Structure formats: C-alpha cells, structure tokens
Amino acid sequence: MELAAYSYREDEREYFEKFGKQYGVKVRLIKEAPSPENAALAAGCESVSVITTAITAEIIEKWHEAGVRCISTRTIGYEHIDCEKAWELGMTVSNVSYSSGSVADYTVMMILMVIRRIKYIMKRFEAQDCSLFMKRGRELANMTVGVIGTGRIGEHVIKNLSGFGCRVLAYDLYPKESVGRMAEYVDFNTLLGESDVITLHTPATPESQHMICRESIEKMKDGAVIINTARGSLIDTDDLIDALESGKIGAAGLDVIENEMGIYYGDHRYKVIHNRQRAVLNEMPNVLLLPHTAFFTDQAVSDMVEYSIVSCLNTVEGRENPWEIKK
C-alpha cells in the first residue's frame, strides 16, 4: 500500500520511517496541508493521512478521482473532514486513538496552573515583581472538580486527579462502571452547580456545541474555573468573555478556542491574527491560553503515525478497522 501523508512535520519523520518499514507501507511525505490544488500529489496512493485542516468536499472529490479510497486523520477529532462526501463516494474515513495520558496530564497541569495563578506569577516575576500581591492560590484537595465527558481522556483525568484528594463529579451520556468507582456521576446541572473547576472532554458534535454558554454559566458557582482541552466549539466564547469580565467565571484554561483553524500550528510572528476573542482572552491575567498542544508528546505522535498507517492498511487489505468512522 502507498500512503500520502499530508501536513507532515519533521518530528513525525522517524515514526513514518519506522512504521512504514514495519508494516511494509510506502509513505509519500507531503509538507503542505491538503488543498484542491495539491490533491493530485496523492495520485497512485490508496490512502491519505491528514491532520486538523479543513478536508472539504472538493478535496475529497479530487482524491477520489486520483484513486484514493481511504482518508485517515492522525487526530482523535474528525469534525474537520466532510465525512458525508467521503461516504457518498464510497470512501472510508478513520481517526486514531493515542495515549490518553498526553491530554490528561496536560489537563491536570492546566488546572494546577490556573488555580495557582501561574500565568500571572510568571509574568510578574519576569518584571522582577517578587511580591506576593494577588499570587495566592487554592488547593485542589479543598475543591470539587467536574469532568464532562468520561471517555478515554476524561477517565484518565479522573485517574490522575485521584491522587489530589479532591471531590470529583462526572457527567457523560454513557456513564462507565470503571469511572463510577473513582468519581460520582451526577446530572449536567448538578455538576455545573457543585463544581469549583469544570473540565471538558467531549467531542465536538451538534449536541455539544456551546454546552458552556450564558445559560449553563449562570448555573455555576460564582468564581468557577473552566478548563477546555477538548474542542473550542464546546464553549460560546463571547458568553465566556462576558462571564470573565463580570467575575462570574473566576478563571479559565483553554488549549482550544473557537475558530482556531488556520491560526494554531502556524508561526504568525509579525502578522495580524484574525481572532479578536483570542486577543481579548489572552490579555486577561486569569486566562491561560495555549495553542492546542495538549496532545503533543513523543508517545502520542508515535501512536498517531502508527495507528494512521495501520488503520489504512486494515481498510485496504479488507480487515476490520477499529478506527473507522461509521455513519
């Protein structure tokens, strides 16, 4: 099988070489993100591997004409792919799973950074302000953390949190027994009303869009902290900004933000970034913004490359593909 790996980064090379050889797959490395103009670069490949750039109907049609049958994204989220178009053309779409510790560890790091005011402390320290002014934090053991979405990452976050002695509440459409042994499942409104920290771990779907909005924020404790390492669309950003300005929300940690596509993963030095909400949030001393890097560990990158290759191979060779996204 031959696979065209788009948006390939230099740090992925060792894994494409290693797993390409291990699984007998020829890999065509393409630095650019897919576009209608460069879709022909995949001609002759049965499969393409992509990341979180827009995979539009036009690109998919061109790939189909070029003989591509399988689209794999080296990410967990797949909302950037026009799956309907791919399915209409009889193509397979798949995502990958990877070490949940990558995002889960980062989430706990963000919770701690936010409740200990690390952004503010570091900024002030850079300016030689070593006073204790406004630098007092809170301890997790005295707090209740609400975890929304208890899939692979949410469950791992709960496991990580178990060492901190905090009360953990959980909410998911499909509660799991293993999570029920570590946390208390409650309904959505109870979680909102009783949590000091709320952390989001659901995929971006029409149902989860803006689950954090004016209405849900009103149900939260005054000064609640919101952490989002899932997807930007889960939060209505304007409503979050209003709540941070009024003090209803005490602080936030956001690895993802609405309309981040085209901004995150690019180097924008000396350029104007077209996302005003990001600029407003970045100015706030109690908001920790990070550029969608929660996933980025050596193990996760290795898993992303390996499972993307294996996923395409399963499809092309007619085996069961555990990562296939079905209608």
Ligand SMILES: NC(=O)c1ccc[n+]([C@@H]2O[C@H](COP(=O)([O-])OP(=O)(O)OC[C@H]3O[C@@H](n4cnc5c(N)ncnc54)[C@H](O)[C@@H]3O)[C@@H](O)[C@H]2O)c1
């Ligand atoms: N920041 C990053 O770098 C990064 C990296 C990987 C994944 N993510 C995001 O994290 C999300 C979670 O990943 P995962 O591997 O745990 O996924 P998963 O599929 O294992 O778990 C998702 C959980 O969310 C639940 N869920 C879905 N819709 C819901 C809703 N409307 N309300 C309540 N629960 C709902 C599901 O039942 C499931 O238990 C991904 O979808 C992705 O968007 C972000």
